[in-house]
Amino acid sequence: MDASLLTITPGAAEPIYRQIVEQLRRMIAGGQLPPGELLPSVREVAGFHAINPMTVSRAYSLLEGEGLLERLRGTGMAVAQRARRARSEAERMSLLEPRLHDLARAARELELPAGRVLRRLGELLEDGE
Amino acid sequence: MDASLLTITPGAAEPIYRQIVEQLRRMIAGGQLPPGELLPSVREVAGFHAINPMTVSRAYSLLEGEGLLERLRGTGMAVAQRARRARSEAERMSLLEPRLHDLARAARELELPAGRVLRRLGELLEDGE
DNA sequence: CCACGTGTATTGTTGTATTGATACACATGG
DNA sequence: CCATGTGTATCAATACAACAATACACGTGG
Known part of the structure; x- marks a missing residue:
């Protein structure tokens, strides 16, 4: 997946990290992001949208907590295999x-x-x- | 209008004063609150919903700034007469x-x-x- | 006239959320 | 083996929302 696919509006009322969380959550549930798909790195997303890497990391961490993302150490974050469920x-x-x-x-x-x-x-x- | 007609959720993400603002704005635009209608006093709303009077006052002030409410000194706030427009x-x-x-x-x-x-x-x- | 009920200004405090800067631990891969 | 790229823990800065407690200006209405 490419960082440009995320739509981020820094000035919006909704906090940035939550914009990322909900967008990814839906794209995973909808199937646009299949299990195993590698996400853009926090620095990549941060650089592209001119925001702080920690803000992206926070979003990723929340999704990991939900079981939707997996941490691949040294590689990055990927859509979890078990995320395929919850798709009815x-x-x-x-x-x-x-x-x-x-x-x-x-x-x-x-x-x-x-x-x-x-x-x-x-x-x-x-x-x- | 009665204070009980307002739906307020203190724990919500949306700030209380804005819940009040948007709710009243829609009820005015929709016609449920006709021009001249007297709103419950800030202390009444605050007491009923267990929130701070200044929070209610803040919401009223914003709506007054929009021209949707009128200050009737010594009486309270009422839906402005000129609020009837913008209703198509x-x-x-x-x-x-x-x-x-x-x-x-x-x-x-x-x-x-x-x-x-x-x-x-x-x-x-x-x-x- | 004057007690009462309007909304509001003021000041301070508290709690929380968001974002940012920095430094760190770790695995990859030439 | 080590430079490079991961994610992230930690701390700080900032802003915002809400509350609390007063005091005030004003009009209503008995």
Whole structure:
């Protein structure tokens, strides 16, 4: 995997390390990062995005704690073999649930018709592919 | 409006004052809080939710700065009259856009089929009403 | 008139989160 | 064998959020 595949926004409200964590978590769960895949080194990511190596390391460590990454000493970090599990559609869906709830609540408070929200989301989901 | 209508989660990642700000902003844009509506006093909200009065005051001040609330001296805060504008469906929709983009991106990284996401969101939107 | 209820300014303290700078231990691989 | 590249432990700096305790300015309403 290449460092350029990560999207990092230093100025955002969401902390950098968490941007990395959640992005990688989803890409692993989704299968874009298969088990065994080697991740870019902390210094590589840090250099490319002009951030601190420790910030990247922190993200990697958290994912290692979750069992999603493996430390290959002297080589780097790789997607763990046992990370292949937890890949049923239902399980991936559960990672999206909190965001869905927040969205539904916001839409309700805005008194927006369900149809309109669904239609717009449909468009955005198409655009990506 | 009653203090119990606000949903506040002290332990959440999102700071309390911003939870209040965004919630009120949406309820005003959505029309649940019509112009002239009197808000609960800072001490009332603070007491009910066991938080600091200054935290509530901070949220109110920010909304006053946006022109959404009006200070009625000696009485409290009320939804501003001129807040009625900016209420077209398109405008309310725009408040939801960032969240929609995030969701679409997450769904893509999770490799979830659009249909499934849309169906689930549909359910959640129904439940609310 | 004046007690009471508004919001707010002020000051200080506490806890936490985030990021950064530096130095270190370790395995690889020519 | 040792230069090079891994990740990371440690400490510090900074910023932010929230709380606490006052005191204040102001209008309402009995």
